Amino acid sequence: MGYRFADLIDACHQEWSAYIEHDFVSQLGRGTLAEDSFRHYLKQDYLFLIQFSRAYALAAYKSHSLEELRNAFEGLKIILDTEMQLHLDYCAQWDIPRHELESLPEARATLAYTRYVLDAGARGDLLDLRVALAPCMVGYADIARWLNEQEATLRGADNPYTAWIEMYLSEEFQQAAASERQWLDVQLESLSSARFERLVTLFRDATRLEIDFWQIGLDLAE
Numbered sequence: 001m002g003y004r005f006a007d008l009i010d011a012c013h014q015e016w017s018a019y020i021e022h023d024f025v026s027q028l029g030r031g032t033l034a035e036d037s038f039r040h041y042l043k044q045d046y047l048f049l050i051q052f053s054r055a056y057a058l059a060a061y062k063s064h065s066l067e068e069l070r071n072a073f074e075g076l077k078i079i080l081d082t083e084m085q086l087h088l089d090y091c092a093q094w095d096i097p098r099h100e101l102e103s104l105p106e107a108r109a110t111l112a113y114t115r116y117v118l119d120a121g122a123r124g125d126l127l128d129l130r131v132a133l134a135p136c137m138v139g140y141a142d143i144a145r146w147l148n149e150q151e152a153t154l155r156g157a158d159n160p161y162t163a164w165i166e167m168y169l170s171e172e173f174q175q176a177a178a179s180e181r182q183w184l185d186v187q188l189e190s191l192s193s194a195r196f197e198r199l200v201t202l203f204r205d206a207t208r209l210e211i212d213f214w215q216i217g218l219d220l221a222e
Ligand SMILES: Cc1ncc(CN)c(N)n1
Pocket: 045, 048, 049, 083, 135, 136, 137, 140, 210, 213
């Protein structure tokens, strides 16, 4: 029997739960996350999304088929048109000027995560790259659904982070994550155990780097 995407999560279950249910996420869901933490996250995430746009462009370069090219294009489009727009809206609402975003220094965790994924893609093939990207797209879709299931999650105007949660819960984002899972299911099915184990390392590392990224929001780390 072949591997599936769920086997990657099972192989690093502890890291995956620590990422999905991180304190930053639960505080955001309850609406109790300090504004400074979210601001810090937002600014670093702006820089993160620029690097991840490059990673989706790299995925286009590494593609062989029209379907793979379309997928890379969709990933890039969601970042540039949807996620980035929400960031800019929050920044405008919270008086973070555009020129500040353009001249921000990258925090170490931002550098570490984004360059790790770009390097995985440059060294490896499309599957390596999309496995390294999976905690980003599939992870945030899971986070939004997890938040939606929690009784403690505060909805509507009383939670300043409602727009963030809604965006990742949106049909567009959930659908993109579901089709990424499906593509990975097909690719993983016929792999040898040695190849699968190498992908587990990529997936685990990227998940650990996502955990660090939440943490810089709480620590306001540079
Ligand atoms: C750090 C991080 N990881 C994932 C996502 C969702 N694309 C994001 N915006 N930022």
